[in-house]
Amino acid sequence: MHELSIVEGIIAAVKREQKRHHFRKLIRVDIGCNVFSCIAEESLQFYFDSATKGTSFEGSRVRVRRLPQEYECGRCARVFVPKTKAICCPQCKTGTECRLRLKSDLNIEALEVE
Numbered sequence: 001m002h003e004l005s006i007v008e009g010i011i012a013a014v015k016r017e018q019k020r021h022h023f024r025k026l027i028r029v030d031i032g033c034n035v036f037s038c039i040a041e042e043s044l045q046f047y048f049d050s051a052t053k054g055t056s057f058e059g060s061r062v063r064v065r066r067l068p069q070e071y072e073c074g075r076c077a078r079v080f081v082p083k084t085k086a087i088c089c090p091q092c093k094t095g096t097e098c099r100l101r102l103k104s105d106l107n108i109e110a111l112e113v114e
């Protein structure tokens with residue numbers, strides 16, 4: 001039930017935005033995630049639809065935008081997106097101490113509202 005907990009997180013985040021910006025209806029929400037934590041857009045939409053039935057979020061669209069994988073250098077703390085398959089810090093040129101930075105969760109990137 002991984003998707004369901006993600007959807008609950010999305011709904012809670014959209015509700016916070018709604019409180020702040022006072023919109024009536026949600027049309028679209030864009031979620032950003034990096035590749036490893038990514039889940040299928042269709043199943044996210046399915047859970048979102050059933051969780052928002054009868055609310056002001058009903059019928060809105062969930063889009064997933066895949067973010068580039070960021071690495072952090074363990075030596076100089078530089079954050080970078082590798083351009084080739086070989087992971088190498090562009091600043092100090094070390095390859096062995098670079099780690100993938102995982103975003104803690106899915107982030108809301110954009111909202112379309114009415």
Ligand SMILES: [Zn+2]
Binds near residue numbers: 073074075077092
């Ligand atoms: Zn470095």
